[in-house]
Amino acid sequence: MKTMQLIILVLLTFSVKAEWFSGSGTAVIFENNRALARQQAARQALRNVLIQAEVSLAALDLFRPEELPGELFTLHSSVPISQIIIQEEHERDGQLSITLKADIWPQANLCNDRNVAKALLLTPFSLAADSAQVGSGNIELTKEINTRFTSAIQRSPADFLIKAVTPVALFPPEQYQKFTAIKQLRSMSDNTQSQFIVSGRIRNLSFGRNPGGPFKSESWIRQFALEISLLEGVSGLLIHTKNYQTRTLWPYSITTQINAGSDQIWRSDFGIELQRLINESVDDLAKVLSCVRVRAQVIRLQGHTITISAGSRQGLRPGDIFSLLYSNSFTDSWGNNYTSNEEAKALLKVSRVYPDHAEAQFDNKSLFVPVNIRDQVQQHTIKEIYNAN
Structure with missing residues (x-):
C-alpha cells in the first residue's frame, strides 16, 4: 500500500504540463576562445530560465554546455530540464550573447522530496588587507559586490531564504574553528533562526599593466579573487569553502573615478566577469545545500x-x-x-x-x-x- 502511495505521489508530480521559459546570458571572449564563451553565456541564460521557473539552481549541474552544437538545436537533458533550444546568438565588442528557451518541469525534484529553501544568515564580504591598498574605490566596489551577491541569493527563493544580514563582516576565516568563534557562530544562528551562515572575503582587486606594441596602446588588466565560506549554524562548523578568481581588461585609466554601481563597470568585461563569478558562487551554494534536510x-x-x-x-x-x-x-x-x-x-x-x-x-x-x-x-x-x- 505504501509503495502504491509513493508511485501515485510521483505520478502527480509529473502530471502537470511542462512550461517553456526564455532567458539570455552574456560572456566575455578571452583570447578568442569562443567555445568557452558560448558555454558560459548558455549557462547564464539557463540560470535565468531556472530563476523564472522557480527551480533550484542545483539543476544547472544537469546541463552539459560542452555539448553545445553550432546551430539551432534541441538538447535532451534531465528532469527538471526537459529540452533546451538556442534561439539567438551574437557577438559584439568581444562579448558573446545567447538567448535560449527551455522546457521546464517546475514540480520536478532533484532529491527524494520536494525542495525546501534553506534559511541563511549573510555576513558582508570583507576586503583582505593586501587588497585594500591597491587602486582607488575598492571599498565602494566591495559594497556593490555585497549588494549584488545578496540580490543573487534573493533571486533564488527555491534555494534560499535570507533570515538576516549582519551590519559588519565576520572575523577572518582563519579564526572559524577557534572555540570562541564557534560559540559566537552558534549564537548568531540561534538568534536569527538561520540554519546556515554565509561569509566571504575579497582577496584581490589589483591592477596589472598590459604592455602596448607597435600597433596597440598600453592598457590595464584588473584581477578579482573572492573566497566564499559556508558554515552550519547548529554546530558552528565550516562545511564548504571555495575560491573564485578572474582577470580581465580594465577599460579605464587606473586613476579614473568610476561609480561602483554604474553600467560603465557592470557592462564592461570586468563587470560581466564579476557578475558571472558572483552567480557561480551562489550556484555552488545551491548545489551543496540542495538535498540537505531543513x-x-x-x-x-x-x-x-x-x-x-x-x-x-x-x-x-x-x-x-x-x-x-x-x-x-x-x-x-x-x-x-x-x-x-x-x-x-x-x-x-x-x-x-x-x-x-x-x-x-x-x-x-x-x-x-x-x-x-x-x-x-x-x-x-x-x-x-x-x-x-
Missing part, C-alpha cells in the same frame, strides 16, 4: 501544538513531516567534547503554515515525547517515511 527550532508550545521556526517562505506545506532531534554530548578520557543529534521515533506533522513559522502535532499521539523550547526539528523525506517499517 532544520528549525521549536519556538512555542501550546497544548499539543508545537510551533517551529520555518514556514511558507521556505516552502513548507501542511502535511510536511519533521522529526524531533535530541542532542547527545559526551567527553572522552582526554577531555575532548563530542556532540551528536539523535532523532526521536515520534514524528511531527505540520498542520498550519504561516510565512515564518508553522504549527505541528505528533503524527502518532501514542508516541508523545517531551519537547522543550529551542529543541531542533529536522525535515523527513518521502523515502524515509515510506521505508520507516
Whole structure:
C-alpha cells in the first residue's frame, strides 16, 4: 500500500504540463576562445530560465554546455530540464550573447522530496588587507559586490531564504574553528533562526599593466579573487569553502573615478566577469545545500501544538513531516567534547503554515515525547517515511 502511495505521489508530480521559459546570458571572449564563451553565456541564460521557473539552481549541474552544437538545436537533458533550444546568438565588442528557451518541469525534484529553501544568515564580504591598498574605490566596489551577491541569493527563493544580514563582516576565516568563534557562530544562528551562515572575503582587486606594441596602446588588466565560506549554524562548523578568481581588461585609466554601481563597470568585461563569478558562487551554494534536510527550532508550545521556526517562505506545506532531534554530548578520557543529534521515533506533522513559522502535532499521539523550547526539528523525506517499517 505504501509503495502504491509513493508511485501515485510521483505520478502527480509529473502530471502537470511542462512550461517553456526564455532567458539570455552574456560572456566575455578571452583570447578568442569562443567555445568557452558560448558555454558560459548558455549557462547564464539557463540560470535565468531556472530563476523564472522557480527551480533550484542545483539543476544547472544537469546541463552539459560542452555539448553545445553550432546551430539551432534541441538538447535532451534531465528532469527538471526537459529540452533546451538556442534561439539567438551574437557577438559584439568581444562579448558573446545567447538567448535560449527551455522546457521546464517546475514540480520536478532533484532529491527524494520536494525542495525546501534553506534559511541563511549573510555576513558582508570583507576586503583582505593586501587588497585594500591597491587602486582607488575598492571599498565602494566591495559594497556593490555585497549588494549584488545578496540580490543573487534573493533571486533564488527555491534555494534560499535570507533570515538576516549582519551590519559588519565576520572575523577572518582563519579564526572559524577557534572555540570562541564557534560559540559566537552558534549564537548568531540561534538568534536569527538561520540554519546556515554565509561569509566571504575579497582577496584581490589589483591592477596589472598590459604592455602596448607597435600597433596597440598600453592598457590595464584588473584581477578579482573572492573566497566564499559556508558554515552550519547548529554546530558552528565550516562545511564548504571555495575560491573564485578572474582577470580581465580594465577599460579605464587606473586613476579614473568610476561609480561602483554604474553600467560603465557592470557592462564592461570586468563587470560581466564579476557578475558571472558572483552567480557561480551562489550556484555552488545551491548545489551543496540542495538535498540537505531543513532544520528549525521549536519556538512555542501550546497544548499539543508545537510551533517551529520555518514556514511558507521556505516552502513548507501542511502535511510536511519533521522529526524531533535530541542532542547527545559526551567527553572522552582526554577531555575532548563530542556532540551528536539523535532523532526521536515520534514524528511531527505540520498542520498550519504561516510565512515564518508553522504549527505541528505528533503524527502518532501514542508516541508523545517531551519537547522543550529551542529543541531542533529536522525535515523527513518521502523515502524515509515510506521505508520507516
